[in-house]
Amino acid sequence: DADVTQTPRNRITKTGKRIMLECSQTKGHDRMYWYRQDPGLGLRLIYYSFDVKDINKGEISDGYSVSRQAQAKFSLSLESAIPNQTALYFCATSDSSGNQPQHFGDGTRLSIL
Amino acid sequence: GQQLNQSPQSMFIQEGEDVSMNCTSSSIFNTWLWYKQEPGEGPVLLIALYKAGELTSNGRLTAQFGITRKDSFLNISASIPSDVGIYFCAGQKTYQGGKLIFGQGTELSVKP
Numbered sequence: 344d345a346d347v348t349q350t351p352r353n354r355i356t357k358t359g360k361r362i363m364l365e366c367s368q369t370k371g372h373d374r375m376y377w378y379r380q381d382p383g384l385g386l387r388l389i390y391y392s393f394d395v396k397d398i399n400k401g402e403i404s405d406g407y408s409v410s411r412q413a414q415a416k417f418s419l420s421l422e423s424a425i426p427n428q429t430a431l432y433f434c435a436t437s438d439s440s441g442n443q444p445q446h447f448g449d450g451t452r453l454s455i456l
Numbered sequence: 457g458q459q460l461n462q463s464p465q466s467m468f469i470q471e472g473e474d475v476s477m478n479c480t481s482s483s484i485f486n487t488w489l490w491y492k493q494e495p496g497e498g499p500v501l502l503i504a505l506y507k508a509g510e511l512t513s514n515g516r517l518t519a520q521f522g523i524t525r526k527d528s529f530l531n532i533s534a535s536i537p538s539d540v541g542i543y544f545c546a547g548q549k550t551y552q553g554g555k556l557i558f559g560q561g562t563e564l565s566v567k568p
Binding site: 376444 | 460462465486487489491496497498499500501504506544548550554555556558559560561
């Protein structure tokens, strides 16, 4: 079983729709992150959380919101999706001690038509 | 925002050749990480570097944390077809709570 699980793996939807991407982890990590990946741009941080109900903006948070109601779950929402939010989205987790590496899920491919 | 400059953007090599890629930054990092991403999967950690000057190996992979703490390189020796993928460097600063700044990636193709 994967340690970091993202659902759905693929989603196609229309402009203006509300979308929620889910991430769950079995690693027991306190810290969770959401990134988006676009060709040629690497991964950019959207939001991150250090604990339940702790929410912090990343580099590109506009148009997104997140929720951390439990240690193991971190969800990302697009309130009103637009085509330039078409991308690969990755969730990651890390332990809170020192500079621990982040561990990634397998991603959600989101297409906004 | 902060950026890491990763080069080259892509490489096409013959099986058996050695590969070298690097990342540079205008700012200092406390940790350098190297990840590999294969199609349909998330990035997987290859090597983590925690001290300036540190040289670490993982099988045929070797990475170094630059003395200035502003750069890092990754070498792959005797490449094989399964080395194909996108390699990302990432820098991390302790006081920023573990946030990663990623390079743009190096796409590696290996011809058998």
